[in-house]
Amino acid sequence: MEFRSRESHREWLQGQAVLPAGFRVGTTRFGFEPMEVPRRATMTLTLLAVDAPTPDFAAVFTRNAFPGAPVLIGRGRLMSPRLGAILVNNKISNVCAPDGVNSSERLCAEVARSLALQREQVLPCSTGVIGWRLPVAAMLAALPEAVNELQGGTILPAAEGIMTTDLYPKVRRVELGGGSIVGIAKGAGMIEPNLATMLVFILTDIAVPRATLRGLLPKVAADTFNAISIDSDTSTSDTVVVLSSGNVQGVTPEAFAEALRTVCGDLAEDVVRNGEGVHHVVKVTVCGAPDAELARAVAKAVVNSPLFQCAVAGNDPNVGRLVCAVGKHLGRHCPGLDVSRCRMAIGGHTVFDRGVFRLDPGLEGDLAEHLKRAEMYRSGPPDEHGVFRPPVSWPVHERSVVVSIDLGTGNASAAVIGADRTHEYISENADYRS
Amino acid sequence: MEFRSRESHREWLQGQAVLPAGFRVGTTRFGFEPMEVPRRATMTLTLLAVDAPTPDFAAVFTRNAFPGAPVLIGRGRLMSPRLGAILVNNKISNVCAPDGVNSSERLCAEVARSLALQREQVLPCSTGVIGWRLPVAAMLAALPEAVNELQGGTILPAAEGIMTTDLYPKVRRVELGGGSIVGIAKGAGMIEPNLATMLVFILTDIAVPRATLRGLLPKVAADTFNAISIDSDTSTSDTVVVLSSGNVQGVTPEAFAEALRTVCGDLAEDVVRNGEGVHHVVKVTVCGAPDAELARAVAKAVVNSPLFQCAVAGNDPNVGRLVCAVGKHLGRHCPGLDVSRCRMAIGGHTVFDRGVFRLDPGLEGDLAEHLKRAEMYRSGPPDEHGVFRPPVSWPVHERSVVVSIDLGTGNASAAVIGADRTHEYISENADYRS
Known part of the structure; x- marks a missing residue:
């Protein structure tokens, strides 16, 4: 499609953003003072939750040699039998910060407590300034509001909540077999594959076994998110996650793979098109x-x-x-x-x-x-x-x-x-x- | 040294630019119409001549897979028993242009005729727009003026003549053993080693055998001109040439090597400092x-x-x-x-x-x-x-x-x-x- 106006784009976005069955999203925004610089900042917490923790999830992460704490934790989470929620914050990426892993784990524990999950069922993701420490106390205080906001229907609040310098939210959706795949992406600078400064969350209600998802995602990412570049700077936090709620049966792995490739390819191009200062x-x-x-x-x-x-x-x-x-x-x-x-x-x-x-x-x-x-x-x-x-x-x-x-x-x-x-x-x- | 004003910089430059014995430089500037675009352009021809053709010269060239015609010719000139002159033009780099090698050879032949040399004793160098054809007729018409201007004393006109987007001429000089090494460099964008969009001409009256020069130059270039980057774009035309007139005897190869390294290191830093838009x-x-x-x-x-x-x-x-x-x-x-x-x-x-x-x-x-x-x-x-x-x-x-x-x-x-x-x-x- 060719977008013509802000209004027609917005309308199109809302159509793309319909949440698949079995998921809820909630966000909250708050101010805080970073420990590293004497000025105020604002952060958004975004929570993505599956109604029932699912074994069917996959993720790929940056290859940067200095990955963020959430990436280190995320690699471990791939061993978890089930995943129930993802907690995302913007503004600070929690990379190589003192006590970074403990900070993220502390937040995961609190999400788990609120949603009756285990800590290992919560995946943390952060994007923003590299080097600063997460304002854990302020985040813990804000978390109940995000939990309270959790609702189905649309993924648009999450697509907006994970933005940093992005000009607009990026959402892509494909329907198939009575279900859908919906992906959101964040990323505007520090974009070059393996992966980009990119957080991508893909939710589907189509049943896809864990092993199938894990075989598929790296291949699809190689041809989509790893085939873009805005400034050659591979970030320390890149993450792509796919979760299936498993509600819709009967879609073949081939059809699912093709649809996933479409969603990822479209999102990858969206990330470039909304890259910092991109005119062409x-x-x-x-x-x-x-x-x-x-x-x-x-x-x-x-x-x-x-x-x-x-x-x-x-x-x-x-x-x-x-x-x-x-x-x-x-x-x-x-x-x-x-x-x-x-x-x-x-x-x-x-x-x-x-x-x-x-x-x-x-x-x-x-x-x-x-x-x-x-x-x-x-x-x-x-x-x-x-x-x-x-x-x-x-x-x-x-x-x-x-x-x-x-x-x-x-x-x-x-x-x-x-x-x-x-x-x-x-x-x-x-x-x-x- | 720390430069303080335009005037003190100019004065310092003039001191750096004293030509070693046995060399003359001449330049001329003229307008022309490129064949590829409907607008006027200006070119400067710069001629560097040794009083007596010398066997003692060395050169290193770009590793870009699409080198300019002057680079192709220059690699052949390394086989020449002696070199007598270098003809440089700015504005058009003569890279992959139709009939590019013949155009450059035609100009070399004319320089040779004017200076009583053989064509193989003239090295062509071009910098500027990639893809356009040299305006050979206009260049041939302008050449007598450059020949007429040939004089000793200062290399400054040549340092200025080879500039494109450079803000100021770059000249560095070291004295040793009663002689000197003087280098000039052009290069402001498309700068990354192997080599940079860089033309560097180094003239010395110190006697250094051909074999010594050729062993030395690649090593010195690796640590100096190949250790800088402004924009990672290795040009199609990078060339570094050293010529000795052999007038001054008695300098050891070690002392010469050290002085050459100083001249090249300083010029390399000058090229970065005068890189396009460089603030730091x-x-x-x-x-x-x-x-x-x-x-x-x-x-x-x-x-x-x-x-x-x-x-x-x-x-x-x-x-x-x-x-x-x-x-x-x-x-x-x-x-x-x-x-x-x-x-x-x-x-x-x-x-x-x-x-x-x-x-x-x-x-x-x-x-x-x-x-x-x-x-x-x-x-x-x-x-x-x-x-x-x-x-x-x-x-x-x-x-x-x-x-x-x-x-x-x-x-x-x-x-x-x-x-x-x-x-x-x-x-x-x-x-x-x-």
Whole structure:
């Protein structure tokens, strides 16, 4: 779909956000003072609960060498026979903070007490500033309100509660066999696979055995959440969790897998489209590679090239930077590769073929037009503090810049979704603490 | 030295720029119309000539898989018994352009004719837009003027002639044994080793045999020009050339090597300090690594992290992004490494030790102070077109942000110089064609 207005987007979101049977969500928001800096902050607690603790859950976590306490705990929770609730907080990610694991466990114990669960049946997730300590006392005081708010019907409060610098909540839903899969995602900066600064929660009422879910999720994540990049910074907290309440029987594993892939693929693109300061989503496909790993790495080199990102931001079809980024990666990682049959296109227009650029003023105009069409907004003037802010808070369309690269040396391929680099990204990250 | 004013910097530059005996430089500037876009452009031709063609020269080139025609030709020129001149143009880099090699060779032939050399004794170098064709006819017409301008005394016109988006010419000089080594560098964006978008020309009157130079240059380049990064984009045209006129005898190879290392190290730092939109130079040292390659890669991961770069730009001691960047690299490339003894410091202040952050409001203030002290300027408001421009065109000081990382797992170390990421970088690269 193409979004046209804030209102039509909101209406569409509400339709996506229908909660599957067997789940409830509740949130609460409160102010506190971080121990590390002398200023006030606000946090939202989000609680996702299954009516009956379920054995059918799966999760994948960041590969960052300094993972957050919730990730360390979460890896252990995979051994739990059942999961009954997820407690999420934004503002502070509880990474390498003093006594971080105990803080998260303390909160899980309190959730368990409130919901008549065991502590090991509660999964903690945190996102936000790295290094700060969780305000445990303030969180414990706020928790009863989140419990009190628990209700079925819509997942929208949770999609909003987990946001940090996200401009809008991200929700995707697929119906099948009388049930549904609904996913929400948080993530706007520090986005590059394995995974992104991303928390993703996927709830389904379709019955899927634990073993099936655990076999499926890593594969689906590899092709979706691990195939996006906004700024190449793999976060310390990335987490994707899937829970099944098991209420709806009769859906085949194949149909479920396809639907899950759709939800994850759509959410991954949503995360990029709502990336910090993103004006253009860029989809790069690399084919003709000797192996899929190289194909993906080349695509990543393109979407992570600061110069290519800036050119796209300026609607400048600077094809030299595209070829430079590809050549940088190939030259460093496989210097012997025969690149003489390499071909590159933007928006379907060939710009480079067999070692030579194919440029003329007419093509230049076509390429610029393709970039302009994919632009979601332009930077306005900064405010009185010199800060750039996006003029829209919803995705005005779903168009993308399309880059195709044929290495001409094999049969493997990969697709990656990235974005441009703009003043809003600098404004967001030179001042803000996510 | 610490530069204080535009005038004192200019005076210092002139002192650095004294040409060694046996060399002359000449430049000329002219307008032309590129074949690829309907607008006017300006190019400077720079000629560096040795009074007598010399066998004692060495060069290293980019490893980008799509190198420019001058790089392809330059690799062949290493076989030439002698080199007599270097012809450099800015504005167009002659990379993968139709008939690119013939265009450069045609220009070399004309230089050779003018200076009574053979074509193989002339090295071509180009920097600027990738993909466009050289305006050969206009360049041939301009060449006599550059030849006419050839003179000894100062290398400053050449240092200025090779600039693209550089704010100021970069020249470094060391005297030894009655002779000198003088180097000039061009490079402001597309800067990451192997090499950078960098042209570096080093002239010396000290006699150094060809074999010695060729053994030395790659090693020195690895520790200097290949240890910097502004935007991780390895250019298609990077070239470092050293020429000796051989006039001054009696300097030992060891003394020469040390002086060359000084010139290259200083120039490399100059290139970063004058990087596009750079407000802060960031020096990252990694020690305690199992090998030097990993140490360097971790340091690069830090200086190339967009989020860390933005935090530095904002004088925001967001230490979480530092730890995230280190963890991102280690988690991806050596997931089994024991990081439990890892320690990180900024400006000498420990911020992370044995898996835990060491943060408090006092430290926060100290770190912010360290960042502010290293800041060269602040962004002013953008102009009426929304473009940010640096308010200074010289390095106001030579201070840096100092980051130290001890991985605690070995004895290898490496040092890398990088920079922050600012609105001026975005302005420069979202509109400008280098």
